[in-house]
Amino acid sequence: MQTKTERPKRPEPVEIRESGAPIDGEPQYSDRRLYFQLHVFSDCYNPTNVLETLEKENLNAVLYEDLNHPTGIGVLFMDEDPEALMNGSRNILHEVIDATNFTYRPEMKMIGRTYSSGREPDLEQWLINKPRNNVLNPNYPWAIWYPLRRKSEFYLLDAAERGRILGEHAMLGRSYAAGGFASDIRLACFGLDTNDNEFVIGLVGKELYPLSKLIQDMRKTEQTTKYIESLGPFFVGKVHKQFS
Numbered sequence: 517m518q519t520k521t522e523r524p525k526r527p528e529p530v531e532i533r534e535s536g537a538p539i540d541g542e543p544q545y546s547d548r549r550l551y552f553q554l555h556v557f558s559d560c561y562n563p564t565n566v567l568e569t570l571e572k573e574n575l576n577a578v579l580y581e582d583l584n585h586p587t588g589i590g591v592l593f594m595d596e597d598p599e600a601l602m603n604g605s606r607n608i609l610h611e612v613i614d615a616t617n618f619t620y621r622p623e624m625k626m627i628g629r630t631y632s633s634g635r636e637p638d639l640e641q642w643l644i645n646k647p648r649n650n651v652l653n654p655n656y657p658w659a660i661w662y663p664l665r666r667k668s669e670f671y672l673l674d675a676a677e678r679g680r681i682l683g684e685h686a687m688l689g690r691s692y693a694a695g696g697f698a699s700d701i702r703l704a705c706f707g708l709d710t711n712d713n714e715f716v717i718g719l720v721g722k723e724l725y726p727l728s729k730l731i732q733d734m735r736k737t738e739q740t741t742k743y744i745e746s747l748g749p750f751f752v753g754k755v756h757k758q759f760s
Contacts, residue, residue, distance in 0.1 A: 534632040536639035544639045549630045550647055551601050552594045552703055552716070554661055555609060556582065556624035556751060560589045563756060565615050570759050575604045578651055580659060580753025583724075590624075590661075590753045594648060598629075624751055626663055628703025628716035647701045647718075652760045656699065656720040660727045662750045663705065663713035670743040685739045689730070697726035713746070724752070 536544035560566070563579065566589065570577050575593050582588025591609070595601040612618065636642040650656065670678065692698040701718035709716075719727045734740055 534639060534643055535634045536632055536636040536642070537634070539637075544636075546632075546639045546643060548596060548640065549643050550594055550596055551598050551627070551629050552592060552647075552651075552701070552718070553601060553605060553627040554590055554592045554625065554716075554751060555605065556588065556590045556621045557618040558582075558585050558588045558621060559617055559619045560587050563589060566591065566612050567757060569608050569611050570757075573604060573608055573759075575601070575608070575759070576648060576652065577608075577759040578659075579756040579759075580751075581756050583752040583754065588621075589618075589756070590751055592651065592661075594651065596644070624749055625710070626661055626705070626716045626751070627708050628663075628705040629708070631702070631704045647703075650699045650701055650720050651718065652758050653699075653720065654755075654758065655722055657755045658721055658724040658727060659753050659755070660719045660731065660750060661716065661753075662748050663709060663711070663716045664747050665713045665715075665745045666739075667743050667745045670739075681737075681739050681743065685734060685737045688733055688737065692726060692730045697721055697723075698730050724754075 533545040533547055534549060536546070538544065566579060570579060570591075575595060577594070578592040580590040580592065582590055591605075593601055593605045593608075595604065609620075613620065630643045630647055632639060632642060651659070670681075673681075689698070689700055693700070698719050698721040701720070703716040703718070704714065705716050706714055719730060721727050
């Protein structure tokens with residue numbers, strides 16, 4: 517007996533917007549997100565050229581002094597439009613490099629975008645305002661930036677188990693934030709990072725020690741001990757000047 521051939525099912529529509537917690541029963545969606553990119557240099561004996569060039573541009577940016585390199589600096593750019601971020605940062609950095617003998621350190625470059633988990637009560641605050649305000653806060657002069665990649669086994673866990681593991685990690689971060697010790701910037705970099713990292717984390721605060729201690733404490737969480745494939749390299753900087 518000949519069986520009737522079933523038609524292939526049509527693929528479900530893909531939702532690429534960011535989503536937040538429902539408000540009065542209505543879901544939150546947003547097409548906005550903020551891109552960040554960190555560029556690192558050595559052989560910077562005088563940052564005057566960088567300062568003058570950044571002053572002329574409209575991009576939000578932060579100039580850091582590199583704790584781990586005596587002539588090192590980092591320049592962090594942020595923008596909602598990745599093309600504006602790319603063009604603006606390239607113009608700035610080309611002008612600076614042409615006028616100086618800075619050495620670019622490509623192994624330290626980091627890029628990522630803000631993202632939502634679907635539980636945020638104020639989506640725009642989470643995606644745009646909070647991360648921008650954190651890095652441009654004059655009361656947060658210290659920063660640690662690093663990329664990470666999870667092991668593939670993590671993504672094979674069911675959603676409830678992943679949520680439990682991430683919840684332990686997030687609770688620790690919230691405890692430091694509640695105490696005024698550290699604020700974070702969480703960025704996704706799937707397909708953006710040249711080394712196949714998945715996330716970029718920025719920790720900012722008034723003092724350096726709590727940022728280091730938070731990373732130390734996070735090493736004990738289940739996510740880090742069992743499901744992190746790689747961490748770093750770490751860029752540790754102190755703000756020289758913020759541009760907004």
